[in-house]
Every structure is written in C-alpha cells, then in structure tokens.
Amino acid sequence: MHDISPSHPRYRSLLLRDKMAQAYREGILADSALIAHGRGEAFDYIFGEKTNPPAIKAIRAASATLLLAENPVLSVNGNTAVLAAEDMVELASLLPAKVEINLFYRTPPRVVQVERVLKNAGANEVLGKEGDDFLPLKGLEGPRSRAHPEGVYIADVVLVPLEDGDRAEALVALGKKVITIDLNPLSRTAKKSSITIVDNLVRTIPLIINEVKRLRECSRQELEEIVMEFDNDENVSSSLELISEYFKRDEDS
Ligand code: PTJ
Numbered sequence: 001m002h003d004i005s006p007s008h009p010r011y012r013s014l015l016l017r018d019k020m021a022q023a024y025r026e027g028i029l030a031d032s033a034l035i036a037h038g039r040g041e042a043f044d045y046i047f048g049e050k051t052n053p054p055a056i057k058a059i060r061a062a063s064a065t066l067l068l069a070e071n072p073v074l075s076v077n078g079n080t081a082v083l084a085a086e087d088m089v090e091l092a093s094l095l096p097a098k099v100e101i102n103l104f105y106r107t108p109p110r111v112v113q114v115e116r117v118l119k120n121a122g123a124n125e126v127l128g129k130e131g132d133d134f135l136p137l138k139g140l141e142g143p144r145s146r147a148h149p150e151g152v153y154i155a156d157v158v159l160v161p162l163e164d165g166d167r168a169e170a171l172v173a174l175g176k177k178v179i180t181i182d183l184n185p186l187s188r189t190a191k192k193s194s195i196t197i198v199d200n201l202v203r204t205i206p207l208i209i210n211e212v213k214r215l216r217e218c219s220r221q222e223l224e225e226i227v228m229e230f231d232n233d234e235n236v237s238s239s240l241e242l243i244s245e246y247f248k249r250d251e252d253s
Helices: 011-025 031-046 053-068 078-094 108-120 165-173 188-192 201-215 220-229 232-252
Strands: 072-076 098-101 157-161 177-181 195-197
Touching: 011 031, 011 078, 031 078, 031 232, 053 157, 053 177, 053 195, 053 201, 053 220, 053 232, 072 078, 078 098, 078 108, 078 157, 078 201, 098 108, 157 165, 157 201, 165 177, 165 188, 177 188, 177 201, 188 195, 188 232, 195 232
Parallel strands: 072 098, 072 157, 157 177, 177 195
Antiparallel strands: none
C-alpha cells in the first residue's frame, strides 16, 4: 500500500486505486480490470466524483424493481467483488437475492478468489462457482454465457454492475430486467439495460441499500408506479448532458 495523505484532494479515489492494484497482485482481478477501473475513474472525475440527479432517479427505480422481483440475482465480477463485496452481500440478504459469480475473463483460480472475497464478506451461498451446474444463456458464447439454473437462468431481475454490452443485451432479450451500474453513459451496456445507474459502484450500492430500506414500506402499486415513471433512455441522456455541461463550463472559464 502507498502512503496516501488524507488531505490529498483525490484521497478516496487513490485509496480505491491502491485496493485494485493490490487485488490484481493477489490474482483476484484480470489485468484488464485495472484498465476498466481507469476508464471508470475518468468518467467519475467528469461527474465530480458524486452521485448526480439522474443516478439518484435510476437508483430509486432500480430499488423498486428489485423489491418487486420474484427471483432477483446480483451478478458479481472481479471489480465488483473487490470494490463492493460487503455491500453486495448486505443487499443480497436484505432483499433477499442470490449472488452469482460471472467473469468476463474467467479462469478457475480467479473464480475461487472471487468466491473467497464474497465468503469473507459474509455471503452464505455463492452461485457460479467452479463445478457448479450451469446452463448456457442464449445469444452468448464462452464463460459469460454461464448461468446457474437456480440463479441468473431463472432470474426475472439481474443487477449486473460493470457489465459488457453483449451480456446485458442477451439478458434483456431473454425477458429479464437488467439493472446496470456503469460510469460510462456512452457504453452499449448503458444503452441496452433496462435501468442504467451512471455512478460509481462504491457509492451506488450503499444508496440502493438505503433506498430498499425506505421503499419496502410501499405497496406493490406504489413500487410499480415508480418503475413505470422511469424512462431509461431519457435518464441516460441526462447523464450525457452533464458531460457536455462539464466541457462547456471548462471552455467558459
Ligand atoms: O472480473 P471480470 O473478468 O468479469 O472482468 C471485469 C471487467 C470490468 C474487467 C470486464 O467486464 C471489462 O473489461 O469491462 P469493460 O468492458 O471495460 O467495462 C467496464 C465499464 O465499467 C466501463 O464502461 C467503465 O467506465 C465502468 N466502470 C469502471 N469502474 C467503475 C465503472 N462503473 C461504475 N463504477 C466503477 N467503479
């Protein structure tokens, strides 16, 4: 670990960067995970490293959707496990929802490592492990197509932080509601998902937990109204506008 002073203006971001680098050295993350994280950092910087109004709207719709779900599943990859394992496990037990490992760069040792991180964070049951049954998801090839028969395969709602566009698209094509968290509103994932939260995963999951706690007092009808009022295309466009405002502000100053 590097010695980072808490007075550094980007202290939290630098701590996360260190955490990611350490997890890569331990073999939890693929090398590309660091590149993906860097891309996320760049967008987060533009968004002011804060949760903006479009993300708050999407978090509300996502929380209502998770509460309405019959078989919600939280899909976990390497980056998610390293950055938010404890929060994901807390959300899973609150709903309740299943937790399933799905790796883009799947190798047996990495699956074991991600499982270990989730278990250390308090997860009772983890699906998608090495040796677990799986069924291939239509429209996908390779390890990303793996779906546990009692998890993603039968899920009606899947939360997939930092997903790749193909998988998000295939899950939607299979009739599932896909909630994604992606700091890049230009990504195919952001455009193809049912609900896109353009925010940093580390801020989003605790906010979903709070919102779920608040909304669970609501009736099904009230939750359905929240979901119906939400328009993902419009909301992703609002995040894109925030980016152009950022550059306009910079030009004017
Ligand atoms: O652990 P694996 O093998 O499943 O691999 C996971 C990664 C993330 C490496 C893999 O899925 C990948 O290469 O993803 P992409 O296609 O680079 O997409 C990652 C997206 O997540 C990018 O659009 C980033 O902007 C975004 N992102 C990165 N960090 C964060 C983030 N979004 C929200 N919160 C973050 N902390």
